[in-house]
Amino acid sequence: MLLSAALAGTSALGWSAAARAQAAKLVVNTYGGRWEKFWRADLLPPFTKASGIEPTLDVGLGKNFIANLRAAGVEKPPYSVLMINENIASMVRAEGFFEPIPLAKVPNLTNVYPNLCNTGDNGVRAIISTIGIGYRKDMVKKPPTSWTDLWTNPEFKGKIGLYQIGNTAAMLFLLMTARIFGGSELAIDRAFAEIKKLLPFQQADWSGTLATLMSRGDVNVAVIDFPEVVALRKKGLPVEMVVPKEGVVAFEQSFNILKHAPVKEAAYKYLDYILDPKVQELMAREFFTSPSNQRSTVAADLAADIPVHGKLMSSIVQFDWPKVNPQVPEITERWNREMK
Known part of the structure; x- marks a missing residue:
């Protein structure tokens, strides 16, 4: 796969034996259709190969994910990391489900465009359409x-x-x-x-x-x-x-770390992987999304299809949800x- 080749050196990311041991317990969510196909075929296999973490994929709609969260409660969330539209994420963030993302655990956060990082790094908008x-x-x-x-x-x-x-x-x-x-x-x-x-x-x-x-x-x-x-x-x-x-x-897919995540270390590794510049480039090629990592590049053959990238990322207008x-x-x- 393209991503496997691009991330051939991922052992340098330092994924630990502890994270590998938690492989079967990390639940990550995505949507159906093209999203599910991409996650299963292109996104998760290279992550598993490099980290030893084999996530369980939860496919559904935003309302399903939020219902699952609220049913389980803040103390026992079914997810360790959650992807959801930022307007929805802001609601459950206010309910106390999420916590700030530690830069030491998710180093790729350093290179995310500043306007895509929430205040105090409590959530990051990683997929931008x-x-x-x-x-x-x-x-x-x-x-x-x-x-x-x-x-x-x-x-x-x-x-x-x-x-x-x-x-x-x-x-x-x-x-x-x-x-x-x-x-x-x-x-x-x-x-x-x-x-x-x-x-x-x-x-x-x-x-x-x-x-x-x-x-x-x-x-x-x-x-x-x-x-x-x-x-x-x-x-x-x-x-x-x-x-x-x-x-x-923009549709902004916000990634958030759960305050009481069952496998928090594995969640950090997954989020860091999502923010990797090569992973962002792969998603751009698949979904024509605007890469959130400043170190990502938009190939010449994609530039006309992804008009908002690089310096134009500052043109994304955001609201006080x-x-x-x-x-x-x-x-x-x-x-x-x-x-x-």
């Missing part, structure tokens, strides 16, 4: 350069694609709108007022549905995650992605009522 504007080149005469073009370009009226509010991307777009027009992600009323001006627009439950709307020409512009635009382009569709001048938002999360139920209900 950026979200910006995608548009049909054959249907748009004036390409967008700003989020505000969704409002000001008459070509887009009635041809905009957005996510449904149940998708994190819709919440990210709403918060970005609040910040642009209201000066803060907490300017929710202003965000609703502005987004309603975009009506009528198409709403999709997930990226695949939004991609279908674009391929059919039902929409000529969309707020969409860039990997989906890459997939459309590889199918021959004349689409392009734009990094708006105000910055992009502990302040936003209490409002999510009301925002969701209001969106479903008003965005019709």
Whole structure:
């Protein structure tokens, strides 16, 4: 495998006999579909070969992982390390499940872009899928350069694609709108007022549905995650992605160490492996994600498909989830009522 070759010298990482002895007890989580396939075929085998740690893979959805955590309680978590969207991670972090990541145990944390490390290193956003504007080149005469073009370009009226509010991307777009027009992600009323001006627009439950709307020409512009635009382009569709001048938002997979992890040392090794620059490069090639390690490089043949990397990682706009999360139920209900 590519990763096996890239990490041929991993014995230098110093994985101990104690960590190897805990191999069968480390539970790591991921999602289904391509994620599960990649974890089983490409990600975990080289880790096991180098460390002797053979994780048990838990495949599911974020809501399943959080339900498992809460059912077990803070003192006896089923996981030692947990991958979850940062907006969700912030909720259980506040419940006391996680603890800061010690740099001495996870040295690759040193090279993660600063804006991807939570305060006090309590969680790190290791897998980044950026979200910006995608548009049909054959249907748009004036390409967008700003989020505000969704409002000001008459070509887009009635041809905009957005996510449904149940998708994190819709919440990210709403918060970005609040910040642009209201000066803060907490300017929710202003965000609703502005987004309603975009009506009528198409709403999709997930990226695949939004991609279908674009391929059919039902929409000529969309707020969409860039990997989906890459997939459309590889199918021959004349689409392009734009990094708006105000910055992009992102699906951020946050990795967290459990305070009462059953096999904490093995969890440190796994997290350090995830943050390894070569592992980050492999994930970029598979998922078109933006590497979180500053020592990773994006190959020339991938640069056009991963527009946010290197210095542009600072263009990722982030929000204060502990302040936003209490409002999510009301925002969701209001969106479903008003965005019709």
